[in-house]
Amino acid sequence: MEELIINGGRTRISVSVLPDFCPICNVGINPEFVNGLYCSTQQEVDALFLCPMSKCKKMFIASYRFESMKGFYFLKSLLPRTPKPVTVAAEVVEISPQFAEIFTQATQAEEYGLNEVAGVGYRKSLEYLIKDYCVAQRPDQEDDIKKRPIAQVIESFVTNENIKQCAKRAIWLGNDETHYVRKWVDKDIKDLKMLIQLTVNWIQQEVLTKKLLEDMK
Incomplete structure (x- = not known):
């Protein structure tokens, strides 16, 4: 007191x-x-x-x-409030700069207390991340990847099982942020952010591992 x-x-x-x-x-x-x-x-x-x-x-x-x-x-x-700076791994920014921009804006919205808007932003950022990641892996199928629904992209083009499982569940929660009725009533925006962060971490690890192995053949 x-x-x-x-x-x-x-x-x-x-x-x-x-x-x-x-x-x-x-x-x-x-x-x-x-x-x-x-x-x-x-x-x-x-x-x-x-x-x-x-x-x-x-x-x-x-x-x-x-x-x-x-x-x-x-x-x-x-x-007034100034949102804290958001740090996104350089390897992920290189793959999907649009993800970094949208994710940053969603984080700022959340810090301003705009949770209903932030959830939609996190969902959008994830779609950009996954599609850009898949395009980077398979540039010859870019048009197909960009046109497909995100759930199909994850199922058809993501081969890393850790990325696939985290991204799939993040999309489930992200869809809840855009729908009238929630399916995952025991989960919230914190769980969505955690799954996005796990997806980001797995992508970063994959990129770093690939670079290291190529440098040390």
Whole structure:
């Protein structure tokens, strides 16, 4: 439990926590409190903080909502937010730069709390990754690969069993993000991201292994 003095020093309130990272530079900090004000009612408070990092020095707003059952203000958001950079393996970017772009945008959407949009983006990124990967493996069948539904592409053109099984299940969950009724009710976007990451890892390992073996014949 922490305390803030708001309204120019006229009011003292109890809050659940103080921000421990800057939503702009994404660095762990002990922010400098500037001031706070009630919003339209006394149920919500916006508190202004300053990031102490010399490379940032930006101000951000922590929004609190009063919890009557607990008797204090609960931190609900930090704004503005700058999404953390997304790192995609260079070997995968080389195969599918469009995957990297779409996956990055989906991650940013998720960080902004747009989960319904993020899930669709992750599903789209996976389709680009798998089709670009298959085209790289079989360039003579590029037109056929691009025209086929993604499930058929995985079944017909992916020979690496680890990639096939992870990608197949990722598509199952990705389709749930685009359909009205979910089939996998016990799975969510975290499971989808994990399967995409596993698919990416297996592709990267395959590429690196192939390069190493060619270099050391």
